[in-house]
Amino acid sequence: MKSAAFALIAALVAGPAAARTIEAPATPGRAAAALAAAADGDTVRLASGVHAGPLTLAHRIVLRGAPGAIVDGGGNGCVLTVLASGAEVSDLAIRSSGRRVITIDAGLRVLSAQNVHLSRLRLTDVLYGIYAERADGLVASDCTLTGRVPAGREDGEGNGIHLWYTGGARLLRDDVSHFQDAIYLSFAAGTHAESSLLHDNGRYGFHTMYCQSGRLIGNTFTHNVAGCAIMFSNQLEISGNQFIHNRGPRTYGLLLRDCSDGRFENNALVDNTIGMFLDDSNRNRMVGNLIQDNGWGVLMFSSCAGNEFTRNAFINDDYALALDMKYTSNRLDDGRIGNYWSENTPYDLDADGVSDAPYSPVGTFAFLSKQYPDLSVLAKSPAVAALAVAEQVLPALRPSEAVDRRPLVAPPALAIPPTTRAPRAATRAPWGAAAFGAIALGSLGALRRRRGGA
Numbered sequence: 001m002k003s004a005a006f007a008l009i010a011a012l013v014a015g016p017a018a019a020r021t022i023e024a025p026a027t028p029g030r031a032a033a034a035l036a037a038a039a040d041g042d043t044v045r046l047a048s049g050v051h052a053g054p055l056t057l058a059h060r061i062v063l064r065g066a067p068g069a070i071v072d073g074g075g076n077g078c079v080l081t082v083l084a085s086g087a088e089v090s091d092l093a094i095r096s097s098g099r100r101v102i103t104i105d106a107g108l109r110v111l112s113a114q115n116v117h118l119s120r121l122r123l124t125d126v127l128y129g130i131y132a133e134r135a136d137g138l139v140a141s142d143c144t145l146t147g148r149v150p151a152g153r154e155d156g157e158g159n160g161i162h163l164w165y166t167g168g169a170r171l172l173r174d175d176v177s178h179f180q181d182a183i184y185l186s187f188a189a190g191t192h193a194e195s196s197l198l199h200d201n202g203r204y205g206f207h208t209m210y211c212q213s214g215r216l217i218g219n220t221f222t223h224n225v226a227g228c229a230i231m232f233s234n235q236l237e238i239s240g241n242q243f244i245h246n247r248g249p250r251t252y253g254l255l256l257r258d259c260s261d262g263r264f265e266n267n268a269l270v271d272n273t274i275g276m277f278l279d280d281s282n283r284n285r286m287v288g289n290l291i292q293d294n295g296w297g298v299l300m301f302s303s304c305a306g307n308e309f310t311r312n313a314f315i316n317d318d319y320a321l322a323l324d325m326k327y328t329s330n331r332l333d334d335g336r337i338g339n340y341w342s343e344n345t346p347y348d349l350d351a352d353g354v355s356d357a358p359y360s361p362v363g364t365f366a367f368l369s370k371q372y373p374d375l376s377v378l379a380k381s382p383a384v385a386a387l388a389v390a391e392q393v394l395p396a397l398r399p400s401e402a403v404d405r406r407p408l409v410a411p412p413a414l415a416i417p418p419t420t421r422a423p424r425a426a427t428r429a430p431w432g433a434a435a436f437g438a439i440a441l442g443s444l445g446a447l448r449r450r451r452g453g454a
Contacts, residue, residue, distance in 0.1 A: 019041040019042050019043065020038075020039075020042045020043070021042070021043045021044075021045060022034045022037065022038055022042060022043070022044045022045070023045050023047065024045065024046050024047060024051070025047045025049075026046070026047050026048065026049025026051055026069070028052060029052075030051075031044075031046055031051040031052070031055055031071070032055055032056075035055055035056065035057060035058075035061075035063070038059055038061045039059055039061075040059050040060040040061065040084075041060065041061070042059070042061045042062070043061065043063075043064060044061055044062070044063050044064070045064050045065070045066060046063070046064070046065045046066065046069040046071070046092065047066050047069060048066045048067060048068035048069055049069065050070045050071075050072050051069065051071050051072070052071075052072060052074065053071050053072060053073040053074065053077075053078075053080060053094075054073060054076075054077055054078055054079060054080070054081065055071060055079070055080050055081070056080075056081045056082075056083065057080070057081070057082045057083060057084055057087050057089070058083050058084055059084050059087070060084045060085065060086040060087055061084070061087055061088075062087070062088045062089075062090075063087070063088065063089045063090075063092070064088075064089075064090050064091050064092075065090070065091045065092035065093070066091075067091075069091070069092055069093065070092075070093040070094075070095065071092055071093070071094050071095070072095055072096050073094075073095070073096045073097045073098065073107075074096055075096050075097070075099070076098045076105075077097070077098045077103065077105055078097060078098070078103075078104070078105055078106050078107075078108075078109045078131075079094050079095070079096065079097050079106070079107050079108065079126070080092075080094055080107065080108045080109070081108075081109045081110075081111065082108070082109070082110045082111070082113050082116055083111055083112070083113055084113055085113045085114040085115055085116070086113075086114070086115050086116070087113065087116050087117075088116070088117045088118075088119075089108065089116075089118050089119075089121065090117075090118070090119040090120050090121070091119075091120045091121075092121055092122070093121075093122045093123075093124070094107040094108055094121060094123045094124075094126070095107070095123070095124045095125045096125050096126070097125070097126040097127050097128070098127065099127055100127070101127065101157050101158065104128060104131050104162075105126075105127045105128065106126060106127065106128035106129065106130065106131040106162075107123035107126035107129050107130065107145070108121065108123065108129070108130050108131070109128075109130075109131045109132075109133075110130070110131070110132040110133070110135040110138060111132075111133050111134070111135070112133065112134045112135070113135055114135060114136045114137050115136070115137040115138075115139075116132075116135060116137075116138050116139070117139045117141075118130065118138070118139065118140045118141070118143060119139075119140075119141045119143070120142045120143065121140075121143040121144075121145075122143070122144045123143070123144070123145045124146045125146075125148065126145070126147060126148075126158070127147070127148065127157065127158035128158045128159055128160075128162055128179075129143075129145035129147060129158075129159070129160040129161055129162075129176065129179065130143070130145065130160070130161045130162070131159075131162045131164075132161075132162070132163050132164070132166045132169070133164045133165065133166065134164075134165050134166065135163070135166045135169075136166060136167045136168055136169075137167075137168050137169070138163070138166055138169040138170070139169070139170045139172070140161060140169075140170075140171050140172070141170070141171075141172040141173055141174070142172070142173045142174070143174045143175075144174070144175045144176075145160045145161070145174065145175070145176045145177070145179070146177055146178050147160060147177070147178040147179035147180075147201075148178065149178050149179055149180055149201065149202035150178070150202065151177075151178065151200035151201065151202065151223055151224075152202060152225060152248060153202045154180075154202055154203050154225060155202075156179070156180045156202035156203070157180060158179055158180055159179050159180055159181045159182070159183070159184040159207075160176035160177075160179040160181070160182045160183060160184075160198075160201070161174070161176060161182070161183045161184070162181075162184045163183075163184070163185045163186070163188040163191065164186050164187065164188070165186075165187045165188070166185075166188045167188060167189045167190050167191075168190045168191075168192075169188060169190075169191045169192070170191075170192045170193075170194075171183065171191065171192070171193040171194070171196060172193075172194050172195060172196070173194070173195045173196060174196040174197075175196065175197045175199075176196065176197070176198050176199075176201070176205075177198075177199050177200045177201060178200055178201060178202075179201050179202065180201065180202045180203050180204075181201060181202075181203055181204045181205070181206070181207040182198035182199075182201045182204070182205045182206060182224070183196075183198060183205070183206045183207065184204075184207045184208075185207070185208045185209070185211045185214070186208075186210065186211070187209075187210050187211065188208070188211045188214075189211055189212045189213055189214070190212075190213050190214065191208075191211060191214045191215070192214070192215045192217070193206065193214075193215070193216050193217070193219060194215075194216075194217040194218055194219065195217070195218045195219065196219045196220075197219070197220050197222075198219060198220070198221050198222075198224070198227075199220070199221070199222045199223050199224065200222075200223045200224070201224045201225075202225070203224070203225050203226070203229075204224055204225065204226045204227075204228065204229045205221035205222075205224040205226070205227045205228055205246075206219070206221060206227070206228040206230075207228075207229045207230075207231075208229075208230050208231060208232075208233045209231050209232055210231075210232045210233065211233040212233060212234055212235055213235045213236070214233060214236050214237075215236070215237045215238075215239075216228070216236070216237070216238045216239070216241055217237075217239055217240055217241070218239075218240040218241060218417055219241045219242070220241070220242040220244070221241065221242065221243050221244070221246065221253070222242070222243075222244050222245045222246065223245055223246065224246050224251075225246065225248055225250070225251050225252075226251060226252040226253075226254075226255045227243040227244075227246045227252065227253045227254060227272070228241075228243060228253070228254050228255065229252070229255040229257070230254075230255065230256050230257070230259050231257040231258060231259070232257070232258045232259070233258075233259055234259060234260050234261050234262065235260075235261050235262060236259065236262035236263070236264075237262070237263055237265075238254075238262065238263070238264045238265075238267060239263070239264075239265045239266050239267065240265075240266050240267065240415070240416075240417045241267045241268070242267070242268045242270075242417075243267060243268065243269045243270070243272060243275070244268065244269075244270045244271055244272070245270075245271050245272070246272045246273070247271070247272065247273050248273060249273075250273070251272060251273040251274065252272060252273065252274045252275075252276075252277050253269040253270075253272035253274070253275045253276060253294070254267070254269060254275070254276045254277070255276075255277045256276070256277065256278045256279070256281040256284070257279050257280065257281065258279070258280045258281060259278075259281045259284070260281055260282040260283050260284065261282075261283050261284065262284045262285075263284070263285050263287070264276075264284060264285070264286045264287070264289060265285075265286075265287045265288050265289070266287075266288045266289065266414065266415045266416060266417070267289045267290070267416075268289070268290045268292075268416045269289060269290065269292070269294060269297075270290065270291075270292045270293055270294070271292075271293045271294065272294045272295070273294070273295045273296070274294065274295060274299050275291045275294035275296065275297045275298060275317065276291065276297070276298045276299070277296075277298075277299045277300075278298070278299070278300045278301065278304045278307065279300075279301045279303055279304065280301070280303040280304065281303075281304050281307070282304060282305050282306050282307065283305075283306040283307065284307045284308075285307075285308050285310075286307065286309045286310075286312060287310055287311050287312070288311045288312065288412065288414050288415060289312045289313075289414075290312075290313050290315070290414055290416050291312060291313065291314045291315070291317060291320070292313070292314075292315040292316055292317065293315070293316050293317065294317045294318070295317070295318045295319070296317065296318065296319045296321075296322050297314050297317035297319065297320040297321060298314075298320070298321045298322070299321075299322045300321070300330065301323075301324055301325075302323070302324050302325035304330060305328070305329045305330065306329055306330065306331075307330045307331070308330070308331045308334060309330075309331065309332050309333075309338075309339055310332075310333055310334040310337055310338060310339065311337055311408075311412050312339040312340070312412075313339065313340045313342075313411040313412060313414060314339060314340065314341050314342060314343075314361065315340070315342045316342055317342075320341055320342075320343065320361045321361040321362050321402065322362065323362055323402055325402075326401060327401055328401060328402050330402060332361070332402060332403065333404050333405050333406040333407075335405075335406070336406060337354065337406055337408065338359075338404035338405060338406040338407045338408060339404055339407060339408060340407070340408040340409075340410065340411045340412060341359055341361055341404065341407055343361070344359045344361075344407055346359070346408075346409045348409045353408060353409050353410065354406050354407070354408060354409065355406070355407045355408070355409055358403045358404060358405045358406075358407065359403065359404045359407040360402065360403045360404075361402070361404065362402050
């Protein structure tokens with residue numbers, strides 16, 4: 001009797017069955033059978049070799065690959081689908097998804113599953129890399145994703161990491177290339193992207209639509225049509241990033257459209273056709289950025305107000321700043337410290353590091369070429385050089401009241417981090433960027449006229 005009672009008590013207090021590790025050899029059907037047999041908490045380990053997809057994770061398990069494990073979709077549909085919250089997938093090569101956008105054929109798809117962790121995955125020959133829908137808390141770290149879109153081809157299809165209605169995602173140390181957009185976010189608030197390399201994509205390295213309170217920290221955006229295109233997204237923190245070598249007829253390092261109340265600090269915008277572009281973006285603070293060797297350093301439309309630039313270094317840009325407005329509430333200093341302008345000849349009689357004379361970076365020719373982009377072919381002509389001298393002698397010739405009242409005498413010490421990984425070498429023509437930018441500005445002007453913009 002006592003033994004029966006002890007047995008009943010033991011059964012009542014006993015925990016769940018111990019988690020199992022299920023080995024799946026690379027033979028037809030074994031990977032799918034192992035996933036179907038797994039219960040919450042189990043680990044499924046795929047042996048080295050090729051495992052046929054599609055595969056589905058319907059339980060909270062760990063799916064891990066041995067060295068050399070590959071899941072191959074055979075060019076049909078989605079290769080691997082995760083449906084269970086808390087699932088983990090790591091150390092796998094995933095390849096050969098389908099090609100249909102309408103069915104979102106992806107290497108890995110997460111649907112209505114929260115806190116899914118993806119790590120050390122290598123995805124190749126896929127339409128979409130990682131697609132997540134209603135998957136709050138997603139983590140994708142140390143993954144390499146390579147798509148099918150040639151660099152600079154804007155009519156390509158499929159994004160590397162595509163998040164829709166997915167809040168609080170963390171994208172860490174990923175390498176994403178050859179997609180339409182490396183990372184695309186739609187209604188994905190609170191995304192944190194850090195230390196990733198987003199390069200050689202058909203359109204954008206990073207693209208957001210209606211995503212609030214995001215953070216981009218220490219990423220490298222290079223050899224894209226636009227390094228980063230942020231639209232209808234506010235209260236952003238963008239710090240320590242490299243926007244470099246993004247060149248073409250309408251190419252940007254950082255594009256802001258309807259983005260307000262953000263902070264952009266310690267970024268490098270180097271060797272882009274247009275370093276930073278702002279349209280209908282307000283009350284942003286740009287602090288301690290390096291804006292160097294671009295065609296246009298900053299291009300800002302009259303729809304922008306209340307933005308503040310301070311402690312930035314504008315070095316060797318064809319046009320440091322271009323506006324289409326004479327009167328503006330945008331500020332080029334914070335009342336105490338302005339920016340460094342390599343074209344300025346400062347006067348610092350009291351040796352405090354701040355010039356005693358204000359500086360207007362918007363020259364008459366830059367202002368005119370903003371209105372009439374075809375004039376950019378004359379950018380380095382003797383007549384334009386003479387006009388610049390005349391503006392210094394006669395301040396009344398200045399076309400805009402955008403003036404740095406406290407320009408710096410020397411470049412400030414900037415906290416610019418090194419690139420995430422070394423980019424390809426690039427050769428810069430001294431005025432070629434301006435010619436490319438002329439085409440860009442013409443396109444932008446036509447777009448604004450079509451939509452009735454200022």
